Amino acid sequence: MDNVLLPATQLTPAVEFDYGRHRLSLKGESYPENVANFYGPILSSLQTYLAGVAQARANVDVDVALTYVNSASTKSLQHFFSLLDAAGRAGAVVRVNWFVDPDDEALSELGEDLLQDKLWLQHAIRRYD
Amino acid sequence: MRPAPCLSTTAEPDAMLFSYSGRLSESAIAASGESLRARLAARYVDAAKARKIFSTYVELAYNVVHYGHPEPAADSPTARVADIKVTRGDGAYNVICRNRIASEDARRLSERIEQLRAMSSEEIKFAYRLHLTNLQYEDQPASSKGAGLGLITVARNAICPLEYSVFWDDAASGTCYFNIHATI
Numbered sequence: 464m465d466n467v468l469l470p471a472t473q474l475t476p477a478v479e480f481d482y483g484r485h486r487l488s489l490k491g492e493s494y495p496e497n498v499a500n501f502y503g504p505i506l507s508s509l510q511t512y513l514a515g516v517a518q519a520r521a522n523v524d525v526d527v528a529l530t531y532v533n534s535a536s537t538k539s540l541q542h543f544f545s546l547l548d549a550a551g552r553a554g555a556v557v558r559v560n561w562f563v564d565p566d567d568e569a570l571s572e573l574g575e576d577l578l579q580d581k582l583w584l585q586h587a588i589r590r591y592d
Numbered sequence: 593m594r595p596a597p598c599l600s601t602t603a604e605p606d607a608m609l610f611s612y613s614g615r616l617s618e619s620a621i622a623a624s625g626e627s628l629r630a631r632l633a634a635r636y637v638d639a640a641k642a643r644k645i646f647s648t649y650v651e652l653a654y655n656v657v658h659y660g661h662p663e664p665a666a667d668s669p670t671a672r673v674a675d676i677k678v679t680r681g682d683g684a685y686n687v688i689c690r691n692r693i694a695s696e697d698a699r700r701l702s703e704r705i706e707q708l709r710a711m712s713s714e715e716i717k718f719a720y721r722l723h724l725t726n727l728q729y730e731d732q733p734a735s736s737k738g739a740g741l742g743l744i745t746v747a748r749n750a751i752c753p754l755e756y757s758v759f760w761d762d763a764a765s766g767t768c769y770f771n772i773h774a775t776i
Contacts, residue, residue: 494625
């Protein structure tokens with residue numbers, strides 16, 4: 464299936480889903496006006512990919528490096544991690560790195576809040592500078 | 593325990609840092625948001641505060657886009673207009689947003705703000721986390737408007753309870769002006 468490769472815009476993150484290498488990445492900021500319009504197709508594609516990957520028990524590496532996330536975008540991030548968590552439960556080995564500036568309290572907490580209840584994926588909060 | 597309200601103790605006029613007055617849209621928010629960030633950096637505003645000011649600005653601006661009463665405009669039936677100011681005074685920053693909304697929305701919004709005003713910052717944080725966790729159990733496309741976390745994010749960014757006021761300038765029209773003031 465086709466990889467997802469979207470460059471960052473002022474309001475949306477760069478999205479690189481390299482399905483061949485099982486590497487997924489979100490990098491930048493997220494505050495589009497219509498969150499469903501932006502994330503809908505991406506998450507749909509992800510869902511299709513993940514259905515295949517659980518069977519194969521593949522190792523999926525996910526890097527998330529977001530510097531601003533508005534409240535509406537948190538809903539899509541919840542959906543994103545829920546899909547990954549479900550894939551983990553179905554057999555894939557999912558590792559998530561949440562990159563954050565340690566001085567950014569809001570984004571540090573968001574990462575913890577989104578990831579701590581996803582018991583079927585491994586996650587790490589990493590600093591980036 | 594209810595937190596103490598903000599009381600201004602000096603007579604110094606607030607320094608105007610930034611003001612946007614006009615139509616709000618995705619591109620207007622992007623452009624004015626960048627301008628706000630640049631201004632905050634140029635004035636050496638502490639990075640943590642600057643993030644909260646920017647976050648508050650974006651949340652309030654999008655609330656106008658999603659819930660504001662449209663202004664009749666020659667080119668668009670859905671133009672939403674607001675006046676958003678960022679000022680500095682008395683050791684804190686103020687983000688003040690004023691826009692027209694439907695009267696029944698003003699009632700709902702007032703109730704919601706009153707609920708938040710009665711909460712401590714720990715309670716606000718807890719309510720935020722609870723709502724965020726529950727998002728994963730909601731049906732998926734649901735509303736494109738948001739996660740329902742905008743106002744609570746603004747309350748969370750603030751250092752004291754949100755203030756608001758309503759101006760019933762044209763009650764016959766079924767709308768009013770709503771003013772929200774966040775101190776950061």
